[in-house]
Amino acid sequence: MKKTLTLAGSDSSGGAGIQADLKTFQEHNVYGMTALTSIVTMVPETWTHQVTAIDVNLVENQLDTILSLGIDAMKTGMLGSVDIIELGAHKIKKNNLTNVVVDPVMVCKGDDEILQPENTVALREHLLPVATITTPNLFEAGQLAQTGPITNLEQMKEAAKIILDLGVKNVVIKGGSALNHDKAVDLFYDGHEFLVLEKEKLETNNNHGAGCTFAAAITANLAQGKPIKEAVIHAKDFVYAAIQAGFKLNQFVGSVNHGAWNQVK
Template sequence: MSEIKRTLTIAGNDSSGGAGLAADLKTFTEFGCYGQVAVTTLVSMDPDNNWSHNVFPIELDVVKQQLTTVLASEKPLAAVKTGMIGTVELVHLVAETIERNQLKNVVIDPVLVCKGEDEVLNPETADALREKLVPLADVVTPNLFEAAVLAQTDPIKSIEDMEEAAKKIHALGAKHIVIKGGKALDDAQAIDLYYDGETFEVLATDKVNHGHNHGAGCTFAAAITAGLANDLSVKDAIHQAKDFVTAAIASGFAYNQYVGAVYHSAVRFK
């Protein structure tokens, strides 16, 4: 049996199963990792109110106790991913945990909004992420909106805008940046941008037109995390993750009239 690679996600629960910790744990499993979670938030959706989101933060001490349990293993964590971290106090707790325990292969997915929303859940939390967590990131994976918030730029509308934001996020201390442009920038292709502090690489695939992409961002970041846990280079982990999430989107399904979810086992079964 190969060596067990423990991976941790510090994230919220998406009750629909497409995103959040459900996406992370399913993705970790697909890559042979032993996934664990510290739950930060519970999120439900209201089918009687246009799928509006209800967000229920977990108490800080409860998150702290979860992290204590995760860190009590004799086997070290191979990689860590963060997702929805909804309060300044929780950002500080996570940052302190990463630093105190010298955790490696840290992937920060700076979840600032719920799917379908266009306002930051908590502006003070965005500031704390920028100041406390981004500098600890081996890889940070914002979408276009989140990249603009972290870089404090105007809305991103082009690859050139993505490059400028990536430079500013790298200047905050993140070692590697992947800005998830997805379907927003081009009619024919899904475009992401990778920056390692020296060179840019555009990651482009043909766009899947059915729109069943709920959870794609979380899944992409979780796949990078698993790749790092399995000793891939950052670049190879990102390329592997891009292929993985593209397949998950292509095999996605209509959850209901409001949302379509990615299928995390697509590579294995399809």
């Protein structure tokens, strides 16, 4: 059985973070392992996010446990600090890890302030150069490419070129329903060609965990030996089904349904 690692935060509400990753790995029949970087909790009355970091030495102990077993692919999510970003990059290089998916999480869904600006610098300098693919949304792509807000497909293409020049081998920018376009659009770029992935827009707010699920699906597909472009195309279909079958958790948030793809295919 193929083995996968997620180096990410824990979402206590279960929709995103390592919880989303493990559910997605299970749906793809790969064995998921977790190295926690932080624990995210919410204030029940307001759903304000509270992020508690895990000590970097404990993160390293988790990684050493997992890497001693061997992995076929890995992803990163919320990393929490420059030290953890540098640690992740070090472990990837030291262990000659391939199939590395970097989801450059910068904010919690529902918040609009970047968690730690210094982490973006560390992602650019340390983690992207050792990654197989990175999966930023429009906000994250603008931060990584240092272009400012991205509102159309041409700006996505320019940002993808800049991000690729940071050393990552492939980029997929998630435009989704936020892009100024009549379809939900994601853009894949491998340095040679652009691939525009389009779906009908879904009028729903039940999309908590969509980004984590998308990156985890790519990771699982890479672990199983699929080519990068095929892995991305499948992940788009997988997360689209998950959003389509999403459901309301409370008055503040609705989650994607991680099992939807296998229920309907």
